[in-house]
Each structure stands twice: as structure tokens, then as C-alpha cells.
Amino acid sequence: MQAEIISIGTELLLGHIVNTNAAFLSQKLAEIGIDVYYQTTVGDNPQRLIESIKRSVRRSDIIITSGGLGPTVDDVTIEAIAALLNRRLVLNKTVLKGVKAYFKLRKVKFPIETMRQAYIPEGVKWIRNNVGTAPGLLVEYMGKTIVCLPGPPREIESMFVKDVIPYLKKLGKSDWVIRSRTIKTTGLAESQVDGRVRDLLKLKPPTTVGIYAKLRHVELKIMTKAKNEKAAAKAISGIEKKIRGRLKGYIFGYNEETLEETVAKMLIKKRLTIAVAESCTGGLLSHRLTNISGASKYFLMGIVAYSNEIKEKLLFVPEKLLNRHGAVSGPVALEMAKGIRSLGCTDIGIGITGIAGPTGGTKKKPVGLVYLALVTDNKQIVKELRFTGSREEIKFQASQVALDLIRKNV
């Protein structure tokens, strides 16, 4: 079974946005064992769109389009499908009701132009959009399946997982299972991870391992193609065991898991509470710690103390210490951690101070210098770190190391 993806939107052809939908759809199709042979991007041009769909129908079994379903005149996918099928567009009252409800919920007057999104080619199945207003289409045409989805990633992701995957599975258009497992690490550079698993990176299909580096985060992805779930699981777990042995201590999660999720789970399980005093990260660590549902179980408070005054007044950092060592120093980070811990009456206190840049660095204290402290009942840890990158990258890396410090010490 072969699929292809058509991404629709002049903004893609102009390079204004990066096509993340094609990667998402390809990945999801691979997971249910459907091969993608082509990804095509066309503009908001009915003629070239119809021509592309026709070509795809000739060479593939499943065609997934994304984009062009919005309420504006630029959006031409529905018209293209109607022209292809030679069907007229009819008002679908259920869709219209849904679109109206969408605006009512948001207390926004129903924009009359949105009416356009309730017109569907006659007799064609549609897919409910729970996140936006544009419905999707499920078209059976010349023995092939055409699925039309909207462009916004959160809409496409929700609809594809909820409705399209079950539909394709039911069609039986999937003979193989492709399964993957991502192992996420932090604390080692890409080359260090590479060095430890070099032999595995050279594996040939059906089971392969890929390495992907992000900021203070390196992932290994095991991928396998097998006849059934059991065989796939066996192939993956064999490799996974090897990787775990070689990267022990650096692995913080699997698949979609984030570092903050792992930390949150640990804190909840051990019934520990945390409070955070941030300077250079400016609230990012609190933000990440509160991105997890149920954060109030462990996260009690955060203070972003940008000025020395606040560090003294609220976090009880002694003025003398600030004068002697400067705000960006190990002793100040430690006092911040102690101060916030006693203020919040929590088990763990975190203090972060540093220079996020791009300005404010000196020869002795350059941009990227960060001090990180963790204080618990029986531990006091202070770390000096040096990061490079933009202001936001430095903030992110500092928050990443802080989360990892929590992970390793609770």
C-alpha cells in the first residue's frame, strides 16, 4: 500500500513556513505500515492542485492533502475536489451547526464568511474538526482514498489520529507494522552518544537506529518493520536493552515524554514539593514545570528575581554576599535556592542566576555563564555552567540542566 502527501499553500512555496505537516503525516502513516513515496507541495492554485491530485491518484492508493480548507477565497481544496468528482457543493447543516457552536463557545459573533466551510461536495464523507472550524473530507475515488485535512498543525494532528488512522486501518490498507521507540538523553553531547552506540547506528533494515541532536538533548530512534506487533516489539526491545546499558543515567524518557514530565512524575510519586527562584531564565523553569497537568501537586511557587533588591528582600540573599561575589555567582545561586525553599516551605529549592546575553557579559563573567543550585533537606548542590547560543537558547539550556539536576537528585 502506497500513500502520498500533497501539502497545499502558497506560503509553503514562498518558504514563509516550514512544512511540518508532511513530516507528521509521513510518520503516522509509517507507524501503521503505509509507505509514503512522494510528498508534493503546490500553491493555492486550483489547476495545479487538481493536476497534482490526478497524478497522485494514478500512482498511489492513498492521498492525503493538507491545507486549503480555510474560510477565505485563497482556500481552493474543496472546489478542486468537487471539480475532480464532478459534484456540486451542498450546505451541510451538521457542519454549519458545529461551526456556529465553535464561535458561540468563544463568544465571537459568527463571521458570515465562515459559512463557506459548511459546503461539502455532495455525497462525500466529512471529518469533524474539534479544534477548528474547517471539516475534513474522506473521498473514495476510482478505487483510491483521498483524505483532505486542514492546514493548521493542531487541527491536522487531532483529526488524523482520531478519525483518519482508524479509517485507513479499517480499509485494510496496511500489511506491515512499522514501530519505533525513541530514547531521550540529556547530559552527553551528540558525539559522545554517537561514540557509545556507533555499531548500532550502522544497523541495516528491518531494524535501524538513528541519532537526532537538539539543545542539551540527544535522541536515539529505533525503527523496525515487521509482520506483526509481537515481532516488532521483540526487535525493538533487543536494541533498546543495549542502548540502555550504554547510556544509563543519561536517559530521561521515551517517545513523547518530556524532561519536565519525567521530573513531574518523580515529584508526584515521591510526594515532594518544589519552589524555584530564577534570575536569567526569567520564569522559563517555572513555565516548564507547570506545563504538566496536575502541577499544583508539586509546584508551589516561583519567583523571578531580576533585581538585586528583590533577591535581598524576598529571597533573603544577604547584601554583603551580593556585593562580594556579584549577583551571578555560586553563593548567590545557593542563597536563592535556600531562600525560595524556606519561603515556599517546600522540599526542594532551586536557584538560578546567570547572564543570558547578548549584552551584559564581561571578560570574567561572559554571556552564557550560569550558576545553578539545588537545596533539599540533606543536599546542597551548586553547579557552574557555560552555555553558548542566543538569549533564548541559553535560557532553555539552563532550564534543561536545572530539570536534569532535579531528576538526578530526588
Place this chain on the structure above:
Amino acid sequence: MQAEIISIGTELLLGHIVNTNAAFLSQKLAEIGIDVYYQTTVGDNPQRLIESIKRSVRRSDIIITSGGLGPTVDDVTIEAIAALLNRRLVLNKTVLKGVKAYFKLRKVKFPIETMRQAYIPEGVKWIRNNVGTAPGLLVEYMGKTIVCLPGPPREIESMFVKDVIPYLKKLGKSDWVIRSRTIKTTGLAESQVDGRVRDLLKLKPPTTVGIYAKLRHVELKIMTKAKNEKAAAKAISGIEKKIRGRLKGYIFGYNEETLEETVAKMLIKKRLTIAVAESCTGGLLSHRLTNISGASKYFLMGIVAYSNEIKEKLLFVPEKLLNRHGAVSGPVALEMAKGIRSLGCTDIGIGITGIAGPTGGTKKKPVGLVYLALVTDNKQIVKELRFTGSREEIKFQASQVALDLIRKNV
């Protein structure tokens, strides 16, 4: 002049990586006035690659391929081009010398498989790669131009800017300049913006307007193709003036500018300081306000008060008020704003309280309900808002409206 882009690599079809090269190439081509009509992605499969190149040659003047030039057997672009041209591959000694020098510089033993990258179809021009080992190709074929570039973004970016753009310009395949300007708004839904500029969205080339919606953020992009810079600037400013007239008050920035940048600039210019008390946004507003270099000029402090106790103890929210109205209420948001303002001794105080979900909602106070307060010397504003989406989306939207509230009230 029309161009198209062929991205080569099975990892793209598997969705393992997002295709940023296509966006980069499209953007660069647009800047020199070359239209891109198609982007296609194919795997490391010689037959489908040759077929795609042939189709592209039929319908476009310039074909840019990326990927498939590496040293492994998976890399088939050179062979495909040789087959298309019906030429044999010959060892290019200059390329070989460059590849060897690359490894010597890095103190790595020359890997014999890299030898493969020094073979070029006979008589074809090649492009030096200063960042990696794979050379590019410049092929003139049936009156069309085929440019083959490697896959790694930093290699493609360096080679395209250094060699390909000058080559295309010299070919005279670019007589035009394309210029664009993005106008960013918040506070109106996409359909509402659409309704106000519908006529402009229908404009035909050389000057067009596109609409792009993000979370609580709608952009209009004016794009023009003109003979020279002056004509382009004139065309854009004419349309921009119209848009400004119709969306006055909702526009917060242009091009790369972010809402937090605009707010930061205003605060710095007016020498105003701000302090932020957050509950449901969990530090995100502080994070965004401190993403700007020089944030310490205006941002003095933030408190993330997740518990009622902290709201009482640090922000002086009366216990009675919390009991009577609940933590998620207008009066509490207002007291939080007042409390943080007096604590930080700032000109502006912001209070945010709400339910970010996905749990914790009730019928009366559903997930997505957020109260926002702004307090200055002479203003006290409280807003009730209802958002939908994931926890992170609700947090983002609340921070977005908060920033816009600051923008409108300082």
C-alpha cells in the same frame, strides 16, 4: 521564470526530519524574483528520482535538488543525473583533493567510501562545498538548469548563497525583485481580519496579500514583484497604508517583530517598570517579557503563585476574597496585580489567574477561563477570557492577551 524543488531522502518520507531545506530554497528564490510552483520529496530511489527530475524539466526552467549526494550507497543523485544525461562518471582530482583536505583539517583518517563523492558526470560543472565533503552540480539540460545540492542545511545554505544565486542571476533567470512585508495583529479572529481586508486578499500579482493565522495572532503578508527596489517599496507601502487604516489598534508589529518586543520597546521608551503575578500561566508571561535583551530595564520581578497560601502571604490577597470568589476570579486577579505592583514598586502590575486544564474545570468555572488584571497609577482593568485548546495553548493565549493588554494601556 519558474523553479521547482526536489528534496531527496527516505528520512523525509518517513517523517524523521522536517524539510527545512525546501523552505530555505523557496525563500531565497523568491527574494531574487524566481517563482516556485512545486516542491516534491522523493526517497533514495533512482527510478522515482529520475522520473521526478524529468517531470520537473518539462514544466519548469530551474530545478533545485537537495540531498542524495552523501558517500553511502543510499545516495543516488549523482547516478540519476549521469543516467539522465547519459554521461559516465569520472574522477575529478580537484574535488578529491578538497575531500581529502577536509578530513586532514579535522585530523580524521580519510574514509575510503568518501572517494565516491569525487566522481562527477563527465563535462558537468561542480560547486565547491566549504562546509562538508559532497560537491554540488550545475547542469544545463534541454535548455533548463538543474542544480544539485547536498542535504545538510548548513551545506546547502552556504553553497546556495555563495554560488547558486550568482549563477542564476548571471543566467539572467532573475530580472525581478520580490519584496514582502508582514503586518502582525492580535485581538481579532482570522475571519474578522479577513472580513476587513477581503478585497486586498483578492489582489492579483504582481502585488498580493496573504493571511496567516496563529494562536491569538493573525498576520497579513504583502508580497510584490517589481523591476527594482523603489517600485517594490512603493507597491508595498500603498497596500500597507490601507491595511493600517482598517486594522488600526490591532497591529502590534511588522516582519520579525514579536509582541513581547513591541511591549518591551514601549516600556523602555516610556521608562516604565512592570511586575507580574501569575497563576495559570505558570511563569510564561515572565519568560516572554524576559526574552528581550535589556529586559532588566523594565522587568523587575515575577511571582508564580500556584497556591492560595502564596497568594495571601506574598501578594496580600485577602483570605476572605479567596473564600468568597475563589482563586479563579476577577477580584483575585485584581488583588494579585495590586499586590505584585506594591511588592515590586513598579509602575505596572499584572495579575493572571485561571484554569489551564485539562483537569480542574467545573461547570461554572470551565477549563480555559482566565481572569487578567492590569493596575497602574490611574488604571485598574480586569478582563474575563475564555480560551480553548491544550494546557500549553491556553497558557500561551493568556500570556498573549496579557501582553496585548500592556501594549494598549501604557
